[in-house]
Amino acid sequence: MDNFDMLAIIIIILAGIITYSLRFGGLLVGNMLSKHKFVENLIKALPGTLLLSFIVPSIISEGIPGGISALVAGIIAKKTNNVLIALVIGMAIIIIFRNIL
Amino acid sequence: MKSNFLKGFSATIPVAISVAAYGLVLGVLAYSKGVTFFELLLMDVVTFAGSAQFLMVELWKDPLPITEMLFAVFAINLRYLLIGASLTPLFKGSSIFEKAALMHLVADENWAVTLSRLKKEKISPYFLFGGGICLVIFWLISTLAGHAFGFMISDPYSVALDFVIIIIFTALVASFYDGKDSILPWVVAAIFSYLSFLFIPGKWYIVIGGLSGAIVYSIEKHFRGDKHG
Numbered sequence: 001m002d003n004f005d006m007l008a009i010i011i012i013i014l015a016g017i018i019t020y021s022l023r024f025g026g027l028l029v030g031n032m033l034s035k036h037k038f039v040e041n042l043i044k045a046l047p048g049t050l051l052l053s054f055i056v057p058s059i060i061s062e063g064i065p066g067g068i069s070a071l072v073a074g075i076i077a078k079k080t081n082n083v084l085i086a087l088v089i090g091m092a093i094i095i096i097f098r099n100i101l
Numbered sequence: 102m103k104s105n106f107l108k109g110f111s112a113t114i115p116v117a118i119s120v121a122a123y124g125l126v127l128g129v130l131a132y133s134k135g136v137t138f139f140e141l142l143l144m145d146v147v148t149f150a151g152s153a154q155f156l157m158v159e160l161w162k163d164p165l166p167i168t169e170m171l172f173a174v175f176a177i178n179l180r181y182l183l184i185g186a187s188l189t190p191l192f193k194g195s196s197i198f199e200k201a202a203l204m205h206l207v208a209d210e211n212w213a214v215t216l217s218r219l220k221k222e223k224i225s226p227y228f229l230f231g232g233g234i235c236l237v238i239f240w241l242i243s244t245l246a247g248h249a250f251g252f253m254i255s256d257p258y259s260v261a262l263d264f265v266i267i268i269i270f271t272a273l274v275a276s277f278y279d280g281k282d283s284i285l286p287w288v289v290a291a292i293f294s295y296l297s298f299l300f301i302p303g304k305w306y307i308v309i310g311g312l313s314g315a316i317v318y319s320i321e322k323h324f325r326g327d328k329h330g
Contacts, residue, residue, distance in 0.1 A: 026185020
């Protein structure tokens with residue numbers, strides 16, 4: 001049972017069904033969506049606000065190093081459009097704080 | 102048909118390489134969180150969505166937080182409704198079976214590549230599908246490689262593995278920044294998220310913060326640019 005957790009498998013499959021329904025559903029409802037500006041804007045804003053809500057508590061818990069690292073990574077990502085560079089530099093800041101300072 | 106597939110496949114290779122870099126990170130994270138090789142493989146094929154998989158792996162702990170997890174997956178993937186809707190012109194004339202079969206492998210990356218190509222030349226949905234196959238191959242190889250070599254990282258805390266996902270999401274958040282319109286919704290999202298984190302058990306702060314910010318954005322848009330009615 002250790003290597004084959006039924007609940008985990010079911011969750012993964014459900015997550016897949018949800019995701020697929022959204023992909024296929026979007027194609028089916030197509031133009032109907034664009035008539036509801038409010039809903040369209042809501043959906044447009046969600047990825048950014050969700051990811052932000054995800055990171056805020058962790059950054060605050062990490063304290064000042066977390067804040068500096070996140071801010072620098074965010075600015076670099078925005079300026080260079082390169083997430084990997086932002087990742088490397090953001091991680092370097094955290095690692096230095098945790099191991100040296 | 103076949104040539105559209107190959108064109109889409111090769112046009113997606115450059116983005117697929119950068120996707121593979123995340124895949125590697127996801128694989129290592131999944132290993133450290135106790136997601137098994139098979140579970141990761143299943144996730145890659147069945148869900149096939151980067152941010153959602155990162156969220157799931159991050160929320161992965163012994164009693165699996167089922168409701169929070171599925172809610173989060175639903176919310177983060179809601180954008181696929183719009184992505185799907187924007188593909189309507191590409192699928193004009195396709196049968197319902199074709200649509201159903203080809204839509205599964207739609208991700209942000211092959212969607213973007215396909216739409217930018219569609220502006221320049223006439224392509225079929227198989228271009229999109231070719232891109233999807235390309236992505237899924239890179240995704241499988243990179244995530245599973247990350248998982249297989251995850252054991253090499255002996256002290257996840259000192260190499261700040263727990264913070265990798267935070268930095269990646271920070272960088273992604275920055276890319277969603279949409280000028281002044283984003284400021285108020287983001288402030289609201291951050292406040293609601295932190296308050297829910299403090300006072301509501303579980304992982305609900307993600308959904309609560311995300312929804313409140315998005316609602317503020319819609320209201321703001323409603324009162325500013327009211328041209329569309």
